[in-house]
Each structure stands twice: as structure tokens, then as C-alpha cells.
Amino acid sequence: MATTLMAIAAHPGDAVFTMGGAVAQHIQNGGKGVFLSLTLGERGAPADVPVERYGEMQRAASLKAAKLLGAEFELLTYPDAEIPLKDQAAQSVCDVIRKHQADIVITHWSGSWHKDHQNCHLLVRDAIFYAGLKTMNRQDAPHAVRKLFYADNWEDAENFKPDTYLDITGAFDKWMQASDAYPMWRGQTGFFRYNDYYSSLAVMRGCLSGFKYAVALMSEPSERITKLRTLE
Template identity: 40%
Template sequence: MSRTVLAVGGHIGDMDLTAGPTLAKMVDDGDRAIILACTYGERGHPRLSPEEYRTQKVREGEQFAEDIGAQFRVLDYSDGFLPDDDEAANQIADIIRAEKPDIVITHWRNSIHRDHERTAILVERARFLASLPVDSPLGRHGVRQLLHADNWEDAEGFAPDLYVPIPDGAFQRWRTAIQNQAFARGETYGFRYIDYYTAMMSAKGCLAGTDRACGFAVGGSSKFQLAGP
């Protein structure tokens, strides 16, 4: 039976980088994947204006999703200015009601980046709001599983308790797709994102007894699992 997974990031590219290999694997397994960015992430390029980089980021997000077989959405918020309010939470809740994901993936609750922290808070609030019997043509929906992705900017207190093995095909498709994003190639801050997350998958694979794996912290109860979601 196929499932729907919704990956919600603070900026375009966040979930592509951290949850992307898992999304590619799930698409290979016959599942449906949706990537939602809460902001454009447009203020991070040292040479392009925010307006120019916003256009590029949207194009990169659309292309990445297409390359791994996912859908792409972005909310109309600016990088660094994501609000922590019920209006934003309800926007995400409406997407949950409409798309009815079985699994939602987002950031860990603690981060050096405010947009990441606020995204995690908004997603947990949206998950609750979507489950309520409210007067909405979309109805209500309860998300079965909430997962927090492993992000180097969200490391404080993060401890994975679920490991998802990443087959070679899904890994190669992710790596090819993520190369098309400027920040991931190191063009913005100079950080070797792709090398870092590739190495991290190898390290997690050692723990999971496979070549590569992605680690997640399970929202709510944290019972250890060694399996795909």
C-alpha cells in the first residue's frame, strides 16, 4: 500500500538535502513525496540580490523535486522572517488536510537558525490543527508519524532513533539532483554540503548495517527502530 510523505523545511533546499535521499527511496518504493518550503531562502547568496536568488531558488526546488519524482510547494515567506503564529500553522495544516500524508518530516526543535526552529514548531502545531474536527471543506487528517531530519544546523539535543537504508539507485538520483542547487555545491557559504551529507549517510549506514542510511528522530515516543518509515 502506497503512502504519502510531506517534508517541510524552513527554506528551499533544506529537506532536499537532509530528507532527499529518503524521499527518493520512498518514491522508488511507490510512495508519493511532497516537499514544502516555508520560506524561499533567498537571502543567502553573496553575489545575487534576494530577488534574483529567490527566482533561482524556486527554479532549483522545482527541478530537484522533478528529478526525484516528488512534488514541490513553497509558502510566501521571506528568508529569516518566518512567523510563529497560527496563520502560518494553518497554512501548513490545510496542506496536511488536503494531501493527507502518512508521514511528515521536518527540522529538529533546536537549531542555530530561527527559521528551522519555527518550522518545527509550526509543523507540530499544524499536525494538531489538522487533526481537529473543524469547519473545513478539506476535512480533518491525523498524521501517523512525525520525523525530525538530521541537519548539522539543528544538532543540539538531536539523537536519531530510526535509520532508513538508502539503496544505491536512490542515492545516485539524490546526488545528481542536489548538485543542481547552488548552496549545496558550496557556492554561497563555501561549506561542502554534499560531501558532508554523503559522509554522514555512510556513517549512519555503519550503525544500520548497510552501505548508507539516513537518521531521524521520531516525534513523540522515541522507540528505537531499524527500518524504513
């Protein structure tokens, strides 16, 4: 049976730019891919675009990117910059995990300067716990996520130590195309050149892992323990 990879981010750009390479490759390998953004990222609006209108542009870009990759895109629309660190939000994320029966989850690493990214990291950990909790009654049946990874994001770089390299050579072009759906990708709305950064990063991570293009992921520290009966 095809496994489902779910990318959960604070903002749509984080989902597609930092987790989309892995999602694109997972789909190419025969799996299912789902994006979940907790906000529309509407406060990244440039000075000449009203916040609400920018939110709609972000929604349209997300649906376009998902269609291109053959993925689904879920949007929870918490206010950008104000993602609440509340059980209710963790339960909403839990509901999306259960709905899509996510086997593998990628989300933000905690070492971020951005409060939305930090809150997303914490909410996802709680959501995974709730998703698997048999006595937590929600609309869909309990579902256990098997693996949790953290994404390589320029804003979450504090103590980010990758231990997993994923070959995304086959999906690189599609991922770049999907990212280009966003108005911010080429630095049109701010100072940061996302396209240059994330395309170069895939080359650099590829150099370190022996692939043409790769993304680096960090495993949840508690999942890194190996239990052996012998070292042979």
C-alpha cells in the same frame, strides 16, 4: 494504497539535502513524496546576486529537484529569516498537509541555532494538530498524520538523538543528483560544503546501521512509548 511522505523545511535546501534521501527512497519504494518549504531561502544569496533573483533560482532548483525525484514541491514564500510563529502560518502548513493527505511527516528538530528552523519545528507540530482536528474548518477535510520524524541537519544538531535508520542505498544517486540542482550544494554560495557533508553523513549512518547508505531520523519523543502486555 501508496502512503505519502511529506518533508517540511524552513528553506528548500534543508528539505532536499536533509530530508530528500528519505523522500527519494519512499518514492522508490512505491510511495508518494511531497516537499514543502516555508521560504525560498532567498537571503542565502551570494554578494553578486540580488536577493529576489536568488529566490527565483531557488524556486527553479526546487522544481528541478522535485521533477528528478518524481516528487511535488510546495513553496509558501514567507520572507527568509522572518518565518512568523503565528497560528495563521500553522494553518497554512495544515492546509498543505490536508491537501496532500500526508501520512508521515519529516521536519526540523528543535535543537537549532536558526530561528527559522526552530519556528518551522513548532509550526509543523501545531499544523499536524490542526490537520487532524475535526472541528477545524479549512478547505480540505481533516487528515491525521500517523508519524512524525526529525531530520539529521548540521544546523539542528543540539540534542539530536537518532533512533531510526533508513536504508537509502537504492535512491542515493538520485538524491545526490536532485541536491545538485541547488547553487549552494557544492559550496558555491557560502563556506559550507553541503555535498561533502551530506554524502559522507549517509556513509557514516550506513556504517552504523549495516546499509551502504542510510539517513538517521529522530522520532517525536511522545511517539517512542511502547505499550505492551508482556515483555516476552
